[in-house]
Amino acid sequence: MRKFSAAVLRLWVVPVVLAVWELSTRAMEQPFFPPPSKILATMGELWFSGSPATLFLTDEALGNFPHSVGRLLAGWVLSGVLGMTFGVAIGRSPLLYRFVDPIIQFGRALPPPALLPMFLAIFNTGTKMQVVTITFGVIWPVIFNAADGARHVDPLHLETARVFRFSRAQRLFRVILPSALPKIFAGLRLSLSLALILMVIAEFFSTEGIGYQLRLAQRGFQLPTMWGTVIIVGVLGYLLNQLFLLAERRALVWHSSARRNPA
Amino acid sequence: MSGLRRRLRVSAVLLTATALFAAGCGGGGSDKSSANAGGLEKTELNIGMLPLPETAPIQIAIDKGFFKAEGLTVTKPTIIAGGAAGMADLLSGKLDVMHSNYVSAITTAATGVGKIKVVGEAWTAKPGNFALMVKKGSPIKSVADFKGKTVAVNTFKNVAELAMLSLLKTNGLTPEDVTFKEMPFPQMQGGLATNQMDVAFMPEPFYQTAASKDGAVLVAEPFAGPTADFPIAGYLVTEDFAKKNPKTVAAFQRALVKATEVAISNSAEVEAALPKYTKIDRATAELMVLGGFSTTVNATRLQRVADLMTDFKYLPSKFDASSMIYSGSAS
Amino acid sequence: MRLIPRALNSALVCGVIGVVVFLCLAEAAGRLGIIPTAAFPLTSTVLVTAVKLTADPDFLPDVADTFIGWALGLVATVVVAVPLGLLLGSVPPIERALRPVTEFLRPIPSVALIPLAAFVFADRLEMKVAMIVYASTWPILINTIYGLRDVDPVAKETLRSFGFGPLAVLLRVSLPSAAPFIATGIRVAASVALILAVSTELLGGGSDGIGSFIAVAESSPEGLTLIVAATVWAGLLGLLTNGAFVWAERRIFRWHTTKTGAAQ
Numbered sequence: 003m004r005k006f007s008a009a010v011l012r013l014w015v016v017p018v019v020l021a022v023w024e025l026s027t028r029a030m031e032q033p034f035f036p037p038p039s040k041i042l043a044t045m046g047e048l049w050f051s052g053s054p055a056t057l058f059l060t061d062e063a064l065g066n067f068p069h070s071v072g073r074l075l076a077g078w079v080l081s082g083v084l085g086m087t088f089g090v091a092i093g094r095s096p097l098l099y100r101f102v103d104p105i106i107q108f109g110r111a112l113p114p115p116a117l118l119p120m121f122l123a124i125f126n127t128g129t130k131m132q133v134v135t136i137t138f139g140v141i142w143p144v145i146f147n148a149a150d151g152a153r154h155v156d157p158l159h160l161e162t163a164r165v166f167r168f169s170r171a172q173r174l175f176r177v178i179l180p181s182a183l184p185k186i187f188a189g190l191r192l193s194l195s196l197a198l199i200l201m202v203i204a205e206f207f208s209t210e211g212i213g214y215q216l217r218l219a220q221r222g223f224q225l226p227t228m229w230g231t232v233i234i235v236g237v238l239g240y241l242l243n244q245l246f247l248l249a250e251r252r253a254l255v256w257h258s259s260a261r262r263n264p265a
Numbered sequence: 266m267s268g269l270r271r272r273l274r275v276s277a278v279l280l281t282a283t284a285l286f287a288a289g290c291g292g293g294g295s296d297k298s299s300a301n302a303g304g305l306e307k308t309e310l311n312i313g314m315l316p317l318p319e320t321a322p323i324q325i326a327i328d329k330g331f332f333k334a335e336g337l338t339v340t341k342p343t344i345i346a347g348g349a350a351g352m353a354d355l356l357s358g359k360l361d362v363m364h365s366n367y368v369s370a371i372t373t374a375a376t377g378v379g380k381i382k383v384v385g386e387a388w389t390a391k392p393g394n395f396a397l398m399v400k401k402g403s404p405i406k407s408v409a410d411f412k413g414k415t416v417a418v419n420t421f422k423n424v425a426e427l428a429m430l431s432l433l434k435t436n437g438l439t440p441e442d443v444t445f446k447e448m449p450f451p452q453m454q455g456g457l458a459t460n461q462m463d464v465a466f467m468p469e470p471f472y473q474t475a476a477s478k479d480g481a482v483l484v485a486e487p488f489a490g491p492t493a494d495f496p497i498a499g500y501l502v503t504e505d506f507a508k509k510n511p512k513t514v515a516a517f518q519r520a521l522v523k524a525t526e527v528a529i530s531n532s533a534e535v536e537a538a539l540p541k542y543t544k545i546d547r548a549t550a551e552l553m554v555l556g557g558f559s560t561t562v563n564a565t566r567l568q569r570v571a572d573l574m575t576d577f578k579y580l581p582s583k584f585d586a587s588s589m590i591y592s593g594s595a596s
Numbered sequence: 597m598r599l600i601p602r603a604l605n606s607a608l609v610c611g612v613i614g615v616v617v618f619l620c621l622a623e624a625a626g627r628l629g630i631i632p633t634a635a636f637p638l639t640s641t642v643l644v645t646a647v648k649l650t651a652d653p654d655f656l657p658d659v660a661d662t663f664i665g666w667a668l669g670l671v672a673t674v675v676v677a678v679p680l681g682l683l684l685g686s687v688p689p690i691e692r693a694l695r696p697v698t699e700f701l702r703p704i705p706s707v708a709l710i711p712l713a714a715f716v717f718a719d720r721l722e723m724k725v726a727m728i729v730y731a732s733t734w735p736i737l738i739n740t741i742y743g744l745r746d747v748d749p750v751a752k753e754t755l756r757s758f759g760f761g762p763l764a765v766l767l768r769v770s771l772p773s774a775a776p777f778i779a780t781g782i783r784v785a786a787s788v789a790l791i792l793a794v795s796t797e798l799l800g801g802g803s804d805g806i807g808s809f810i811a812v813a814e815s816s817p818e819g820l821t822l823i824v825a826a827t828v829w830a831g832l833l834g835l836l837t838n839g840a841f842v843w844a845e846r847r848i849f850r851w852h853t854t855k856t857g858a859a860q
Contacts, residue, residue, distance in 0.1 A: 012695075013696055015694060016696050019697060032715070034378070100607045100614075101614035103607070103611060103614075104615050104835060105615060107839070108835045110834065111787045111790050111830060111831045111832075111833065112834070113791040115798075116794075116810070116823060116824070117827070119455070119636060119823075120824075122456070122461055123455060123459055123632050123634075127446065127461060146783070150780050184742055184745070184746050188742040192734065195699075195702040195703035199703060199707075202708065203705065206447065207447055209415075216708055217447060218421055218422065220708075221420055221421040222372065222421075222422045223352070223373060228708070232704055235705065236703060236704050237700065239703025240696060244699070313801065315815075316812045316814070316815040317815060342803075343803050344802070344803050344812055346798070346801040353711055353712070353715035354714055356715065357714065357715045359718060359720070449814055451814055451819030451823070452635070454634070455636065458632065459632045470817055543815035544812055544813050544815055544816035544818065544819060
């Protein structure tokens with residue numbers, strides 16, 4: 003019961019925003035800005051009017067949402083693993099950093115939509131191409147933050163590690179990574195919502211998924227459906243972020259306790 | 266925009282950027298109307314168009330001074346994004362006149378997204394303007410072979426897809442028999458070669474280049490039979506703009522017709538205009554068939570587009586297309 | 597460490613070697629058919645086209661337009677996001693209350709919003725700046741919040757015990773301590789802003805910028821090579837601006853780098 007009321011307290015801002023949104027769009031009477039009640043009705047009809055056996059999800063929802071989320075997570079996890087490895091490596095090796103820095107800076111300034119033709123040429127449309135697009139688009143904040151985090155390790159901690167004759171692996175896992183963790187988490191959290199964005203873009207040129215649905219709605223001037231997909235993406239982002247924060251809190255609790263008693 | 270004006274804008278931009286999100290207030294263009302000899306309500310016209318061969322008459326009218334002769338100032342056409350974003354430019358007043366394909370225009374009018382009027386015709390499909398292409402050596406020899414294949418179109422739910430659906434029906438296939446995929450025209454040639462799709466809906470000069478460079482094969486013309494002489498695109502204004510500026514609209518129409526007549530009678534003028542607003546060079550332009558320029562909006566043909574859209578569920582019900590054709594005092 | 601030739605101590609030498617190796621690999625991928633040349637131009641073709649673009653009288657002004665939009669957008673973003681981040685980071689109840697809204701807005705793709713923004717903004721530069729602010733606020737906001745969380749509590753306590761108010765603690769301890777985080781956030785935001793500038797020009801229409809150059813290039817069968825070459829310029833712009841940021845960060849945060857003995 004207390005948990006429930008805490009959740010209510012935390013989400014009070016949602017009905018307020020919805021009410022303001024509803025009133026202002028009603029006042030505007032613009033087809034480009036339909037009121038949220040109309041958007042929600044469209045969403046319900048399209049995606050949430052299925053049978054109880056499928057949790058009320060329609061075939062349309064089931065045929066699109068799970069695929070999208072799967073690809074999103076695959077791309078994000080891949081970019082997390084690769085980005086962390088690479089980021090820590092260049093954070094700890096100034097020489098490697100000097101070699102690859104211009105390439106990284108160049109790569110992350112390239113708009114991913116402009117690289118889609120290349121990914122399409124290599125992988126054709128499909129899950130592989132979409133996962134690669136997502137990974138490419140979201141890996142930069144992870145690399146960046148991991149490198150910065152690994153570079154700025156407290157010298158006192160490193161000194162301690164040296165005194166205690168830590169092996170390379172121990173130094174990495176017990177000193178460098180824990181110290182870089184807050185920054186790595188900041189990068190991962192950024193890349194999670196970026197991954198949603200990339201997912202939508204990559205699906206524009208496919209034949210199913212949330213991005214495909216958005217593109218269809220845009221092309222057909224179906225503005226309530228278009229807003230509906232935007233809301234789905236937003237809600238998905240909120241939920242993923244909540245899950246992420248939960249995981250992060252666990253990881254960083256360990257981190258802060260580790261920090262209080264170094265080594 | 267001049268450097269000075271841009272600098273003056275900086276502070277305003279900073280303010281609006283912070284304030285505008287949550288507020289979501291509507292914006293509108295300011296009218297720069299002034300008294301003039303011809304009695305035009307508005308002399309400065311912002312024309313938005315896609316960089317396609319069909320908009321050559323606008324460039325010709327600028328170059329030959331046809332707009333100027335009517336008392337209109339058109340400096341440089343604005344290149345627009347297709348679809349809803351472009352339509353938003355017209356409806357929000359950033360543009361006065363906009364080149365648009367008829368499917369988008371009819372959707373906008375029929376679904377109540379915006380009240381618009383067609384004030385001129387841009388393009389009617391003629392043989393050789395569009396082609397359905399397959400890869401060299403493809404087993405697909407006719408439209409009947411499209412069953413179970415993937416067809417690339419430049420935009421979903423638009424002219425290309427509609428023409429395809431009609432063509433499938435003529436050949437005894439249903440919309441479910443093919444999968445549509447969206448792909449920009451410049452990528453289609455490579456897409457075919459690397460099997461990203463089986464069939465590509467391509468306009469000229471793209472299909473000619475695909476044929477000469479990769480040996481792509483033309484299987485069929487999309488605009489034939491029931492879709493022969495299919496009206497593709499026209500010029501739009503908002504109903505509000507048409508009501509307030511009838512003389513300006515009439516002046517625009519006169520200049521457009523004059524330029525279109527030049528484009529029809531002298532293809533060298535088109536070839537000279539194209540490199541000015543597209544990246545189609547002169548050599549490529551000379552390979553093109555062109556010939557789809559048209560000076561009149563044909564109500565019967567436009568109605569055929571609307572009826573096809575109703576048949577294939579682009580529109581929920583029948584729509585009277587003649588209601589969107591501008592019939593002002595074009596004296 | 598003495599095995600490494602002295603030349604490799606130079607960031608420039610290493611960077612050039614790195615880029616050359618990368619370009620050779622990319623060229624090889626095209627020549628060996630890993631990236632089919634039918635669908636994507638060879639690296640050498642792209643580079644030649646990119647160089648040729650400098651002779652195109654339309655292109656350099658486009659690059660300048662993109663740069664101006666980017667710079668204005670980034671300044672506006674910093675003005676909005678840093679104070680907001682400081683507020684949310686130092687007053688957790690506000691952060692918690694607003695979190696549903698920020699977390700909802702954050703993943704919404706700007707490509708979905710551009711058609712709607714096109715309706716709201718009467719001026720294209722304003723629209724570009726607004727889209728940049730929307731998308732690039734998040735890296736700065738989140739990094740600022742994380743940076744404030746990482747502030748040494750002892751230092752804050754110390755200042756408080758000397759009778760300093762919350763604002764003084766924020767400005768004297770929290771802000772300097774979070775500054776490197778914020779700087780990283782701004783650097784990430786800078787590249788997001790560049791992507792947004794180009795995308796808004798491309799998807800929102802208009803006649804200025806690399807994005808609209810790409811839109812025009814779509815009219816030509818040679819368009820893909822032109823588009824990729826124009827994208828290379830966007831990448832170069834990112835490379836240069838990032839270099840400027842790194843240089844500035846080094847000067848400003850020299851104390852921080854020495855304090856933590858930057859990766860020696």
